[in-house]
Amino acid sequence: MTTLRDILSQxxxxxxxxxxxxxLTGFVRKVKARLLRRRGPPLMQPYRDLIRLMRKDVVLADNASWLFRVIPYLMFAGTWVAASLVPTFGNGLLFSWSADLIAIIALLGSARFFQALAGMDVGTAFGGIGSSREVMIASLAEPAMLITVFSVAMIAGSTQLSNVAEFMGSDAVGLRVSLGMAFVALTIVALAENARIPVDNPATHLELTMVHEAMVLEYSGRHLALIDLSSQLKLLLYVSLIACVFLPWGTAAADAGVVRLGLGALLYLGKLVVLGFLLAVFETSIAKMRVFRIPEFLGAALMLALLATLLRFVSGSL
Amino acid sequence: MSSLQFDIAHLLAGSLVLASFMMLYQDRLYALLNVYALHAGVLALSVAWQAYVQHAPHLYVTALIALVFKAIIIPVALHRIIRQLGIHREIENVIGVGLTMMAGIGLVALSMVVMLRVTPGADALAREDLAFALSVLLLGLLIMVTRRNAVSQVVGFMSLENGLVLAATGAKGMPLVVEISVAFSVLIAFIVIGIFLFRIRERFDSVDVQELDRFRGERR
Amino acid sequence: MIAVALWSVAALLALAPAGVVLSARPRGSFILYGGCLIATSTLCVTALSDLLYFPYLTPTATLPIGLPWLGAHFRLDALSAFFLVVVNLGGAAASLFALGYGQHEDSPGRVLPFYPAYLAAMNVVVLANDAFSFLVAWEFMSLTSWAMVVSHHREAENVRAGYVYLLMASFGTLALLLAFGLLASRAGYDFDAIRASHPSAALAGMVVILVLLGAGSKAGLVPLHAWLPLAHPAAPSHVSGLMSGVMTKVAVYGFVRIVFDLLPEPVWWWSVVVLLVGGPTATLGVLYALMQRDIKRVLAYSTIENIGIIFTGLGLALAFKAQGLDWVAALAFTAALLHVFNHALFKSLLFFGAGAVLEVTGERDMEKLGGLIHRMPKTAFAVLVGCVAISALPPFNGFVSEWLTFQAILLSPQLPNWGLKLIIPAVGGLLALAAAFAAACFVKLYGISFLGRPRSDVAASAHETDRFSLAAMFALAALCLVAGILPGLFIDALAPVSKAMVGNVMPHQTGLEWLTIVPIAESRSSYNGLLVFLFAALSGMAAASAIHRLASDRLRRAPAWDCGYPDPSPAIQYSASSFSQPIRRVFGSVILAAREIGEMPPPLSPAPARLTVDMRDLIWDALYAPIAKVISVATERINTLQFLTIRRYLTLVFAALVVLLLVVAL
Known part of the structure; x- marks a missing residue:
C-alpha cells in the first residue's frame, strides 16, 4: 500500500x-509587468507559447548536426529529472534517494554543458559569445552552489534533500548565521543560474549582453519549446529548493495522509507565490550588470558560502 | 542562557562579520558609508542584546553611544565632508575585490582557529564573540590596508573599533568609564582625521593618500 | 596467478627486440600491436580475476635476477592487482587503437621496440616487491617513454620536451632513490623487511616528502608538472594516452605503496602537505588547460587536474586514517582509486580521439579544426562521451568518483584537528572550482574542434578513422557509462584494496536495491546512477515521442539565422582563445599574469588592428627559471675542467683519492 502511495506521490x-x-514564469512576468504599470500578458501565456511553438515546423540551420537536434531533449530530460527530485509538497518521494543535492546540481550541470555545446554547433558568432559567457558564469556559480550545499549539509548532516528538509523543519535548527549566509548565497546563485536580471536578461534580444538567449538563438519550433520549458523547470526547481531548505514549514512528512499532502500542496503554492513575487520585485528594482561585474557578484556568493561553512565550524564546535 | 538567546547573539555577531565583508566589497564611497552605518547599527543591536541577556544596564548606554555616534552622526558627517570637498566617489583599491575577499576569508579562518584554540575553557558565547570580534578587527585593518582613499581608511579604522567594542561586551561587559573614554577617543580620532582630510585636500586637491607618499618622495 | 602475470610480462619484453625486426616489415606494426594486445589482455584478465576471486591471497615469486644477494621479488596483492587492471586495461585499449593508428606511423622503428618494453616496465613497477626491482623498472619506464616522446625528433619542440622530461624523470627517480635509501638503511631493500621495520616518525616524514617529490613529479603535481604538458602531447597519440592515462597512475601506485603500505601509521601533517598540493594542482591544472589551443596539450593539462583530484582523495584518506576514522578513510581512499580507474578510461579515450583527429587532419591546433562531427560522426560520438565523463557529469563515471570525494569532504567536521577542519572545506572549494572549469574546458575542446564550421581545408576534408581505433574508443566509452551507472560493482571490487591499505572498507554496495551506492548511511547520502540514467533516458524519449506524435515532427533546413547577421566566413566563429577570454580575464590576470595588448592603427591607416594575449606560467618563472640559471652559471664555471692538461687531471684524481682515504681514516 505504501509503495502504491509512494509511486503515486512521485x-x-x-x-x-x-x-x-x-x-510560475507567467506569474513572475505578470507581477513584473504590473509593477511597471503595464497590464502584462495573461498568466496562461507561457502555456500558449509552448503549445504554439510545438506545433510549428522546426527550421534547422544548414550545418546543424545531429547533436543540435538531440540536445533539447537531453536538456529537458536532465532538468525534469532534477526538478522531480526536489521535494515540493511532501518529503516522501519514492526516488528521492536516487540522487542527492550534489547529484541534482550535477544533473543541471549536464544540461548546461549540452546547452553550451548547442550554442557552438551552428558556428555563429552569437552562439559562441553565449556559450563562452555561460561557462564563465557557471565556473563561479557552480562552486558557490556546491559550497552552499556543503554548509547546509554540514548543518543537516545529510546531502539527501528529503532529510535536509526534514531536519530544517525540526526544532533542532535554531537561528544560524551560516544558514542566513547560505540563503543569500543560494539566492545569488539561483539568479545567475536562471539568467535573471542582474546577471542576464531573460527578455532581451539583439544585445551584446545576452547570454542565455544567445545560445538558443538558432533554435525554433518544438526544440525551442523544450528549451523554454527546461528553463522554466529550472526556475521552479530553484524556487522549490529555496522553499524546501529555508522555508520547510508545512511540507508533508514521508508518511503523511492525503489531507496533509493536500495541505502541503497548498502551502507549497503559497511559497511559490511569495518567492515569485519577491523575485519580480527584486528584478524590477535592480539594473542589469556589466558582464565583467558578474564575477564579483558571484564571487560574493562564493565568499558568503565559504564564510557560512567556516562559521558552521565555530558554532558546530561549541 | 537559553538556546534562543544564544542563537540571537550568535546571529548578531555573525552579521557584524558579514557587514565587514560588505564593506570590503563596496567600491563607492556613499555605499561604503551606508554599510558602515549598518555595521554600527548591528553593533548597537548586538550590544543591546548582550545588555538584555547579561542584565547589564550600563551596556545599554554603550549601545546607545554606538547607535547615536557611529550609526548616525559620523556617517552623516562623512557624507557632508564628501559632498563639501567634492571627493571623487569611487574607491581605488590597491588589489582586486576578489583577492581582498579571499584574504578576508583567510583572516576570518585564522581568527577562528586562534580564538578557539586559546580559549578552550571559556564560556561558549564569549569564545564565539571573541572569534567574531577578532575577525571584525582584522577585516577593519584589511580595509585600511587595501584602500587608497583616506575616507575609506577612516571607515576601516572605525569598523576596527567596532570589533573592539564587540570583544569587550562579549567578555561580560566593560566598565562604563572605559567605554565612554573609548568612544571619546574615537571621536577625537575622527576629528583629527577629519582635519587631516581637509589639510590633504587643500594641499593636493585629492584625498588619495598616495599623494602624501609622492610628496615625501616615497612613491615606489 | 603471479606466474601467468610474469610470463605475460616476459612475453612483452620478448616483443621488444622483435619490434626492431618487425618495424621494417609492412605488416610489422600490426603483428607487434596484436601481440601486445594479447599479452596485456591476459594480464588484465589475470589481475581482474585475482582482484575479484582471491583478493586476500598474496602470491609471491622470486627470480634470480637483479642484485645477486637479493634477487628480484614480485608480489601480487590486492593493490597490485587493481593497478595491474588499470595498467593493462589502458595498455590493451592503446594496443587495439594502435592496430589501426600505428599503420600511419612515419618512423615505426622509433616506436615499435619501445612500446612493449614500456608496457612491461609499468607492469614490473606494480608487481615489484623490493626497492631495487621497483626503481629499475621505474627508470626503465621513464626511459622507454622518453624514447617515444622524442620519436618525432625533427620537431624542435619535441626535442625540448624530451630534454625537460628526462631531467624531471631523473629528479623523480633520485627522490625515490633517497626515500628507499632512508627506508632501507634499517631493513634492506625487500619490501617485506621494510614493512616489518618501524622507522621513526621523523624518518617516515622525510620519506613522505621525498615520495611526494618523486612520485609527484611523475604524476604531474604542481609545481613539478612543467614537463608533463610538453612531453605527453609529443609522443604518438596511443603512447600519449598511455602516459597520461596509465603512467601517471603508476606514479600514484608508487605513492600509495610507500605511504600507505610500507610506512607505519600516518601522522596528521602528512595529509596537510598532500592536501595543500592536491587541491591547487586540481584547480591550476585545469585553468592552464582552459587556456590552451592545442588539443593534446589541453588533455595533458587536464591530466594534472585529475591527478590533483586523486591526490586530494589520498590526502583525505591520510587525514582520516591519522585520526583513527578509518571508515571515512576507506571512503576517501576508494574514491581516489575509483578516480584512478575512471581517469585511465576517459583520458585514454580522449587521447585516442585526439589521435584520430590528428591522423586524418594532421592538426592538433583547435583554431584550425571545426565541424568534425559531420565528417567523423563516430569518433565525435565517442569523444563526446569522454568529454561528458571527464567533466564529472552524471550519469557517467567521472561524477561518481568526484561525488564520493565530496562525501568524504563533508565528513571533515568529524576531525578533531582544527587546521584540517579548515583546510578541507577550502580544498573542497578548490575541487568544486576545478569541476566547473573542467566542464568549461571540455565544452571548449568539443565545441571548437568538433562543432561549428570547419576553420581550415584539412578539417573540411576530414574522413572517419579506421575500425580498430573506433573499436578501442567505443569500448572505453562503454566502460565509462557502465562505471557510471553501476558504480557499486566497482566499489565492491575495491574493498580488498581499501581493507589492506587503510584497514577498513566502505559498506557493501551490491546488495542494495536498485544498485544504489550509499557511502556511509542512507540517511546521509545516496546516489543511483542507473536510475538517474534510466529516468533521463525515458523522460527524454517520452517527450520526443509525445511531441512527434501529438504536435509536429516536420523539419526544414534553412541558412543559419544568427540574429540576421550571418557571415559565410568560418573566421566569424568563436575561436579557442576567444572562448576562454572571459575566464582568462576573471581568473587569469592574477594566476597566469595574462595581459591583453590591443594595437589599434591610427584612423585611415590600412594596417590591421591586433590583439595579442600574453600569458606566463608563473611557477615556471619563479621556480624553474632560477634553477636553470644557477645550473647554467655553475656549469659554465665547471666547464674549465674540460680543458686541463693530463698532469692536472692526474692531480685531480690523486687529490680525490687522498681525500677519500682521509675520510675513511677519520
Missing amino acids: GVQMCLVLLLAPL
Whole structure:
C-alpha cells in the first residue's frame, strides 16, 4: 500500500512540476509587468507559447548536426529529472534517494554543458559569445552552489534533500548565521543560474549582453519549446529548493495522509507565490550588470558560502 | 542562557562579520558609508542584546553611544565632508575585490582557529564573540590596508573599533568609564582625521593618500 | 596467478627486440600491436580475476635476477592487482587503437621496440616487491617513454620536451632513490623487511616528502608538472594516452605503496602537505588547460587536474586514517582509486580521439579544426562521451568518483584537528572550482574542434578513422557509462584494496536495491546512477515521442539565422582563445599574469588592428627559471675542467683519492 502511495506521490510530483513551471514564469512576468504599470500578458501565456511553438515546423540551420537536434531533449530530460527530485509538497518521494543535492546540481550541470555545446554547433558568432559567457558564469556559480550545499549539509548532516528538509523543519535548527549566509548565497546563485536580471536578461534580444538567449538563438519550433520549458523547470526547481531548505514549514512528512499532502500542496503554492513575487520585485528594482561585474557578484556568493561553512565550524564546535 | 538567546547573539555577531565583508566589497564611497552605518547599527543591536541577556544596564548606554555616534552622526558627517570637498566617489583599491575577499576569508579562518584554540575553557558565547570580534578587527585593518582613499581608511579604522567594542561586551561587559573614554577617543580620532582630510585636500586637491607618499618622495 | 602475470610480462619484453625486426616489415606494426594486445589482455584478465576471486591471497615469486644477494621479488596483492587492471586495461585499449593508428606511423622503428618494453616496465613497477626491482623498472619506464616522446625528433619542440622530461624523470627517480635509501638503511631493500621495520616518525616524514617529490613529479603535481604538458602531447597519440592515462597512475601506485603500505601509521601533517598540493594542482591544472589551443596539450593539462583530484582523495584518506576514522578513510581512499580507474578510461579515450583527429587532419591546433562531427560522426560520438565523463557529469563515471570525494569532504567536521577542519572545506572549494572549469574546458575542446564550421581545408576534408581505433574508443566509452551507472560493482571490487591499505572498507554496495551506492548511511547520502540514467533516458524519449506524435515532427533546413547577421566566413566563429577570454580575464590576470595588448592603427591607416594575449606560467618563472640559471652559471664555471692538461687531471684524481682515504681514516 505504501509503495502504491509512494509511486503515486512521485508521479504527481513529476506532473506537478511540469504543469506548474510555465505558470510560475507567467506569474513572475505578470507581477513584473504590473509593477511597471503595464497590464502584462495573461498568466496562461507561457502555456500558449509552448503549445504554439510545438506545433510549428522546426527550421534547422544548414550545418546543424545531429547533436543540435538531440540536445533539447537531453536538456529537458536532465532538468525534469532534477526538478522531480526536489521535494515540493511532501518529503516522501519514492526516488528521492536516487540522487542527492550534489547529484541534482550535477544533473543541471549536464544540461548546461549540452546547452553550451548547442550554442557552438551552428558556428555563429552569437552562439559562441553565449556559450563562452555561460561557462564563465557557471565556473563561479557552480562552486558557490556546491559550497552552499556543503554548509547546509554540514548543518543537516545529510546531502539527501528529503532529510535536509526534514531536519530544517525540526526544532533542532535554531537561528544560524551560516544558514542566513547560505540563503543569500543560494539566492545569488539561483539568479545567475536562471539568467535573471542582474546577471542576464531573460527578455532581451539583439544585445551584446545576452547570454542565455544567445545560445538558443538558432533554435525554433518544438526544440525551442523544450528549451523554454527546461528553463522554466529550472526556475521552479530553484524556487522549490529555496522553499524546501529555508522555508520547510508545512511540507508533508514521508508518511503523511492525503489531507496533509493536500495541505502541503497548498502551502507549497503559497511559497511559490511569495518567492515569485519577491523575485519580480527584486528584478524590477535592480539594473542589469556589466558582464565583467558578474564575477564579483558571484564571487560574493562564493565568499558568503565559504564564510557560512567556516562559521558552521565555530558554532558546530561549541 | 537559553538556546534562543544564544542563537540571537550568535546571529548578531555573525552579521557584524558579514557587514565587514560588505564593506570590503563596496567600491563607492556613499555605499561604503551606508554599510558602515549598518555595521554600527548591528553593533548597537548586538550590544543591546548582550545588555538584555547579561542584565547589564550600563551596556545599554554603550549601545546607545554606538547607535547615536557611529550609526548616525559620523556617517552623516562623512557624507557632508564628501559632498563639501567634492571627493571623487569611487574607491581605488590597491588589489582586486576578489583577492581582498579571499584574504578576508583567510583572516576570518585564522581568527577562528586562534580564538578557539586559546580559549578552550571559556564560556561558549564569549569564545564565539571573541572569534567574531577578532575577525571584525582584522577585516577593519584589511580595509585600511587595501584602500587608497583616506575616507575609506577612516571607515576601516572605525569598523576596527567596532570589533573592539564587540570583544569587550562579549567578555561580560566593560566598565562604563572605559567605554565612554573609548568612544571619546574615537571621536577625537575622527576629528583629527577629519582635519587631516581637509589639510590633504587643500594641499593636493585629492584625498588619495598616495599623494602624501609622492610628496615625501616615497612613491615606489 | 603471479606466474601467468610474469610470463605475460616476459612475453612483452620478448616483443621488444622483435619490434626492431618487425618495424621494417609492412605488416610489422600490426603483428607487434596484436601481440601486445594479447599479452596485456591476459594480464588484465589475470589481475581482474585475482582482484575479484582471491583478493586476500598474496602470491609471491622470486627470480634470480637483479642484485645477486637479493634477487628480484614480485608480489601480487590486492593493490597490485587493481593497478595491474588499470595498467593493462589502458595498455590493451592503446594496443587495439594502435592496430589501426600505428599503420600511419612515419618512423615505426622509433616506436615499435619501445612500446612493449614500456608496457612491461609499468607492469614490473606494480608487481615489484623490493626497492631495487621497483626503481629499475621505474627508470626503465621513464626511459622507454622518453624514447617515444622524442620519436618525432625533427620537431624542435619535441626535442625540448624530451630534454625537460628526462631531467624531471631523473629528479623523480633520485627522490625515490633517497626515500628507499632512508627506508632501507634499517631493513634492506625487500619490501617485506621494510614493512616489518618501524622507522621513526621523523624518518617516515622525510620519506613522505621525498615520495611526494618523486612520485609527484611523475604524476604531474604542481609545481613539478612543467614537463608533463610538453612531453605527453609529443609522443604518438596511443603512447600519449598511455602516459597520461596509465603512467601517471603508476606514479600514484608508487605513492600509495610507500605511504600507505610500507610506512607505519600516518601522522596528521602528512595529509596537510598532500592536501595543500592536491587541491591547487586540481584547480591550476585545469585553468592552464582552459587556456590552451592545442588539443593534446589541453588533455595533458587536464591530466594534472585529475591527478590533483586523486591526490586530494589520498590526502583525505591520510587525514582520516591519522585520526583513527578509518571508515571515512576507506571512503576517501576508494574514491581516489575509483578516480584512478575512471581517469585511465576517459583520458585514454580522449587521447585516442585526439589521435584520430590528428591522423586524418594532421592538426592538433583547435583554431584550425571545426565541424568534425559531420565528417567523423563516430569518433565525435565517442569523444563526446569522454568529454561528458571527464567533466564529472552524471550519469557517467567521472561524477561518481568526484561525488564520493565530496562525501568524504563533508565528513571533515568529524576531525578533531582544527587546521584540517579548515583546510578541507577550502580544498573542497578548490575541487568544486576545478569541476566547473573542467566542464568549461571540455565544452571548449568539443565545441571548437568538433562543432561549428570547419576553420581550415584539412578539417573540411576530414574522413572517419579506421575500425580498430573506433573499436578501442567505443569500448572505453562503454566502460565509462557502465562505471557510471553501476558504480557499486566497482566499489565492491575495491574493498580488498581499501581493507589492506587503510584497514577498513566502505559498506557493501551490491546488495542494495536498485544498485544504489550509499557511502556511509542512507540517511546521509545516496546516489543511483542507473536510475538517474534510466529516468533521463525515458523522460527524454517520452517527450520526443509525445511531441512527434501529438504536435509536429516536420523539419526544414534553412541558412543559419544568427540574429540576421550571418557571415559565410568560418573566421566569424568563436575561436579557442576567444572562448576562454572571459575566464582568462576573471581568473587569469592574477594566476597566469595574462595581459591583453590591443594595437589599434591610427584612423585611415590600412594596417590591421591586433590583439595579442600574453600569458606566463608563473611557477615556471619563479621556480624553474632560477634553477636553470644557477645550473647554467655553475656549469659554465665547471666547464674549465674540460680543458686541463693530463698532469692536472692526474692531480685531480690523486687529490680525490687522498681525500677519500682521509675520510675513511677519520
